[in-house]
Structures are given as structure tokens and as C-alpha cells.
Amino acid sequence: MPLRLALAQIRSQVGDIDGNVERVLDAWRRAADLGADLVVFTELTTTGYPPEDLLLKPEFLRANLDAVRRLATEGPHGTVALVGYVGTEEDDLVADDPADHTGWEVASAAGVSLTNSAAVLADGAVVATYDKFRLPNYGVFDEARYFTPRDEPLVVRVAGVPVGVTICEDLWLEPGPVGRAAQAGAKLVANLNASPYHRGKHAEREDWARRHVRRDGTWLAYVNVVGGQDDVVFDGDSFLLGPDGEVTARGAQFAEDLVVVDVPVETAEVTAACDLDGHTGDRPVLAGQQAAERLDPVGEVWHALVLATRDYCHRNGFEEAIIGLSGGIDSAVVAAVAADALGGEHVLGVAMPSPYSSQHSLDDAESLAKNFGSPYHVLQIEEPMAAVGRVLGDLVVTGFGEQRGDDREAGVAYENIQARLRGVLVMALSNERGSIVLTTGNKSEYAVGYATLYGDMAGGFAPLKDVPKLLVYELARWRNAQGDGELVPVNTIEKAPSAELRPDQRDDDSLPPYEILDDIIEGYVERDLGLRALVERGHDEATVRRVVQLVDRAEYKRRQAAPGPKVTCRAFGRERRVPMTNDWQG
Numbered sequence: 001m002p003l004r005l006a007l008a009q010i011r012s013q014v015g016d017i018d019g020n021v022e023r024v025l026d027a028w029r030r031a032a033d034l035g036a037d038l039v040v041f042t043e044l045t046t047t048g049y050p051p052e053d054l055l056l057k058p059e060f061l062r063a064n065l066d067a068v069r070r071l072a073t074e075g076p077h078g079t080v081a082l083v084g085y086v087g088t089e090e091d092d093l094v095a096d097d098p099a100d101h102t103g104w105e106v107a108s109a110a111g112v113s114l115t116n117s118a119a120v121l122a123d124g125a126v127v128a129t130y131d132k133f134r135l136p137n138y139g140v141f142d143e144a145r146y147f148t149p150r151d152e153p154l155v156v157r158v159a160g161v162p163v164g165v166t167i168c169e170d171l172w173l174e175p176g177p178v179g180r181a182a183q184a185g186a187k188l189v190a191n192l193n194a195s196p197y198h199r200g201k202h203a204e205r206e207d208w209a210r211r212h213v214r215r216d217g218t219w220l221a222y223v224n225v226v227g228g229q230d231d232v233v234f235d236g237d238s239f240l241l242g243p244d245g246e247v248t249a250r251g252a253q254f255a256e257d258l259v260v261v262d263v264p265v266e267t268a269e270v271t272a273a274c275d276l277d278g279h280t281g282d283r284p285v286l287a288g289q290q291a292a293e294r295l296d297p298v299g300e301v302w303h304a305l306v307l308a309t310r311d312y313c314h315r316n317g318f319e320e321a322i323i324g325l326s327g328g329i330d331s332a333v334v335a336a337v338a339a340d341a342l343g344g345e346h347v348l349g350v351a352m353p354s355p356y357s358s359q360h361s362l363d364d365a366e367s368l369a370k371n372f373g374s375p376y377h378v379l380q381i382e383e384p385m386a387a388v389g390r391v392l393g394d395l396v397v398t399g400f401g402e403q404r405g406d407d408r409e410a411g412v413a414y415e416n417i418q419a420r421l422r423g424v425l426v427m428a429l430s431n432e433r434g435s436i437v438l439t440t441g442n443k444s445e446y447a448v449g450y451a452t453l454y455g456d457m458a459g460g461f462a463p464l465k466d467v468p469k470l471l472v473y474e475l476a477r478w479r480n481a482q483g484d485g486e487l488v489p490v491n492t493i494e495k496a497p498s499a500e501l502r503p504d505q506r507d508d509d510s511l512p513p514y515e516i517l518d519d520i521i522e523g524y525v526e527r528d529l530g531l532r533a534l535v536e537r538g539h540d541e542a543t544v545r546r547v548v549q550l551v552d553r554a555e556y557k558r559r560q561a562a563p564g565p566k567v568t569c570r571a572f573g574r575e576r577r578v579p580m581t582n583d584w585q586g
Contacts, residue, residue: 002262003161003188004279004286006031006039006079009236009251009258011227012194013315014048017063021046021070024083027258032076034260035283037159040190042225043168044116045084046071049194049225049234055086055114055146065091072121078279080122080158082165084192087117093126113148118165118192120156120274128273130154132167133177139575140196140232140566143169153180159278160267164189164218171208171222175215182216185270188263193224196232197304198569199297205237210245217243219265226256228311231465231563231573233304239291250291254303260286298478301471301567302337308565309463310341313436316460320435322426324456325349325368325376327361330464331440332368332492333476337463338438340479344372348435351378352422354385364489371487381421388417419455427458436460439562444469444514446561446572447521448547449554457561465564466571468521469514512543520547526570556580 008027012020024045031039043049046067047060054060068085075081087093090112115131131150135143154165164181171178171191181189189212195205209220219242226236238251240261251257295303313321321338325331338347349369351362362378369376389396396413426437437459441451443466451457464472476488511517520539523529524547529537534544558572559580570576 001159002264003038003159004034004036004283005188005221005240005261005263006034006036007221007223007238007240007249007251007257007259007261008039008041009223009226009238009256010042010045011256012042012045012048012225013227014051014229015054015060016048017046017060017067020048021067024071024081025074028071028075028079028081030258031260032079032279034286035279035281036079036260037161037278038080038082038163038190040082040221040223041084041192042223043084043192043194044086045192045225047086048229050140050142050229051086052142061086061088061112061114065093068093068119068121068126072119072126073124075121075124077123078277078281080120080156080276080278082190082192083119083121084167084194085117085119087115087129087131089113093119093129114146115150116143116147116167118167120154120165120276122274122276127276128154128156128165130165130167132170134169134173136169136172139570141169151177153177153184155181155184155186155270155272157270157272157275159276161188161263161265162186162268162270162272166191168193168195171205171212174208174211178212178220179216182212182218185268185272186218187265187268188219188221190221191223193222193238194234195224196566197235197300198567198571199301200569201235202237202294206239206241206247209239209241213241213243214245219243219263224251226254226307228308228315228565230312231566231571233308233311233565233567235300235304247291250294252292253295253300254307257292259292262286296478298471298474301467302340302475302478304567305337305463305467305475305565306341309337309438309461312461312563313342316436318434318436318460320346320348320433322348322350322429322433322435322437324422324426324437324440325351325365326440327351327358327364327368327492329472329476329488329492330442330445332364332488333472333479334438334440334463335368335372335374336476336479336488339372339374344374347372347374348429348433349374349376350426350429351376352381352425353378354381354418356418360491360495364492367489368487368492371485371489379425381418381425384421385418388421416452416455419452420458423452423455423458430460438463439564440464441561442467442469442472443568443572444518444521446558447525447554448511448517448550449557450511451557451561453557453560457557459562462562462564465561465573466567468518468568470518512547516543517547520544521551522568524548524551525572525576526568552578 120128137144164186240249439459
């Protein structure tokens, strides 16, 4: 009889330990009802990922361990579960009696050795545990700050099948813990994950899994969490890989899923930590299991942004978002993402025209709000601009020619005053309505500092923070192609991008064309390429030098920017930590 396996792709939330327990129990019981022998959950299921400095709180660690005990006690018998949790050197879950643990305490988080662990739960007990070996400490990961690695393979027998237990980054090493589990006799290797999304990530995961199964002749179950968490988003996309390297089952992308599949894996007599029966009663016949259809490359970015925005807003208590609508492509795409995430009626669009705002931009902003069923208001900023000009007087020598009766051109201070007045207005509405302001800047603009501190950067979340400008256009076209009609006005997509802070202004007056700019940014920011390598990509040396200088100078702005979801292989924020003050001129 094949092993019946369940991949439990759940929305484990950071800090919501009680809620995570309920999510596990719900999925575990559904898997048991379907006759599963084994259900595999995600990395740090009890705490959510990444818990960061919550791990320094003794009461948090205690609650996490109590959650494992509760799961062992309340979980259905007859179906084995693998659950991620934080282990400590002061607690032996396997030796504990789950009914008698009231006296357990963590004396102090400082100095306590913690592990990123998985518990094997069966028939009311914690029967075995595994501690992660490879701790990532790059990009968005800081696991070496908190955890101690262990190099002790774990194989348990479930319904006669030897199952190896590994966690996330253990997969990304050859042969590593996955190979050692196979050497210890495992025929199926379970890999519990909290793997953040970026474009192309699924191919990297499957490539590593494929290397292992083809080398060892094993099956591999990869189970990933789903949901947004601050500046990362988890895409689920769990899968089961056969010894031939082919995906035989797959979970949904960006949504919870419980994938139950019969695995034709052989039983074997091997030395194992424990021998567990698995499901012993009658079990229903499963419908034919097929791999979930994958989203296209642009569609998966859209779903990542929507999920990240929804979870950030809702988990932080915001039902409504406020967006400054300029009639341009960035604010249009942010509004569309917010409407899909929160519902159009929960997105307040605010147009704040200056004397330089075009009528077609106002018309486009109004059309966009109407298309998504969003409330829309126009707040004129011409009078506040004049008032600020009078207050500043001769301290600002350019930009207020209209008030002075001269013809001096608008300067940067004058342009930024417009952006900052808009920031004041949307933040006032935020305070009044208890709503979150979504900023509209994209990665290209943040890279070169083409954004105003305390102006268009003012807000609580930046959905496009890691989205290059050219991809913003692709997202708008993708959303319009989804059968709901032309929601983002075609004029917004086709017109030349402009901040409209001075007469006849265009982005390419100040910046290289985005086809050039985005490629230089991708090379310099995401790949750490130097001047010579960027020039070899076909770019003019003077242009490269100018863009690199702009990127370096804008670091202080990005440090003050709102968080936003990572969708490229390297995002601004904690993934790219460049000193604001440095004299490196390379």
C-alpha cells in the first residue's frame, strides 16, 4: 500500500502562536480524515517565520514549546505530523510527559542555545525531533544570530516507509543533510520550509531538489509557508518530487493548500529513531492528483504584491488604504494592487493637483478610481503652495516666480514642496480615518533617489518598492488582460512618465531611458557588478558612472522608506546593507 502523504501549506503568522496551533490542528484533522499517514508542515510553524528578536523573549520561547506539547496532545491519532518549532537546550520535548509540564520555564533567553527544529508528533506524543544543520545568514536571513546548527540526521519509519526530516536550507547543500538522510536509509525526505518568494525562485528550489532525488533515488516532499510578512512574501508552491526528478504534485501559489497524494514509495527495514504505524483505519479513495497550474512570470509578481499588501494591512489592523493618485502608472498600479488586496471600496484615491498637473492626468486618476469602485477626492494644493512661498520669502530664491512676478524657473525645493504638501494631506487623512497610506514609488526611483523624503515617500507600506519601472508597465498590462476590462486607463500606460512638478517635465529629462536605467540598476544593485562589467553589458561609461553615483547617494533616503515586498533576487532594505556614509569610489 502506498504512503498517503499530505503537504500542509498553511499561513503560519509570526507571533500568533495560538492561532498557528489552530491552523495546524485544522489541517492535520483534514489530512487524517483523508487517510493520510504523514502530514508535513512548514518551518517554524509554531512561531511563524522569521520571528527575529521575539526569540530573545523567554515567554515567547515557552509559549512555542507549550504549543508543540498541545499539538501532540490534541492532534488526531493515526496520522503522523512533522511540525516546525524553536528548540532550546533546556527542554527535552521527547522525554516530557505532555500532561505535566506546568513547571517548565526558560530562565533567560540570553545564553540559551536555540535550534530551528522539527518535531515528529504521533498518537499523543512528541516521538522525535530534528535540528536544522545549515543556517542561512545572507540576504533576508539572520539565522546565525539566533540558532545553533546540529548535524544529526533523523530518519523515522511511517507505515513502514523510512522518512528523513530536513529543514529549508538543508536542501541547498550537496549532499548535505538530505544526502545524509538518504544514506541513513530514507526513501522519502521531508523538507519543511519558510522560503521567501522572488522571481525565478521556484526553479532554484526544484533544481536543488532534483539534484538530490536523482542522486539518491528518493522521493522529496517540499512544503513551504504562504503569506506576507513585513518585507518578504511566501508563495507556498509546495511540491512532491519523484526519483526521476519530475514534479508529481504541487500546491497552489500564494494561497493556503492541503495537497494529499499517494506516494508509491517502498517500505524498508532500516535503523530509525522510531517506528510509527501511520493511518490504520479505512481511507477514502483520492481523486486524481495533479500539479496545480503555475502562474505566468508577471502574474506571480502580481499575486505576490496583492498577498503582501493584504497581509501587511490586515495583520496590522488596517482595513482601508489611502493612495495619492497622480494619473501616472505607479499610483495606478498601486491602487489596482490595493483594490485586489482589500477591495476597491476600501481604497481611497486622492488627487492633489498643482498648477503643473495636466487635465488628462486628473481624468485618468478619476477613471481608475471609478473602474475599481473606489471613493475619490480632489484636494487642490495651489493655495498651500502659495502660502508656503510667502512664509519662506527670499530664503528660497527659485521656484516662486509666479508669486513674485518674475520668470525664474522652478528649483528642487519648489518641486519637493509640492510632493511634501501632498504627503501632509494624505497623512492627515490617515490620522483622521485610521487608514494606511500606500506609497507609490518603484525600485527604479528608489534606486536613484527620484523620490521625495516626507513627500511621495510618506506612508506605511510601499507595494512597488522592489518592482523596476519596466515591470510596473508589464503589471498594468497583465491586470488589464485578466478579463475585467480596461481597469488601468490605456492613456496612463502609454503616456510618457512625468512627475508633473514643473512645466512639460518628463522623467527622461533627468534620468536615462528606463530600458537603460533598469538594466544598470539590476546589474549594480542585484548582482554587485562594477563599472567595467556594466560597460561590457553595452552601456555608456558616463551614464553608468552617473547612475551608480545616484544609487550610492540615495542610500540615506532608502533607509527612511516604508517597507515593501521583495520580488527580485535582491531588494533594498535588510537584504542590501550599504553604509550611508562611505568613501568607496569604485
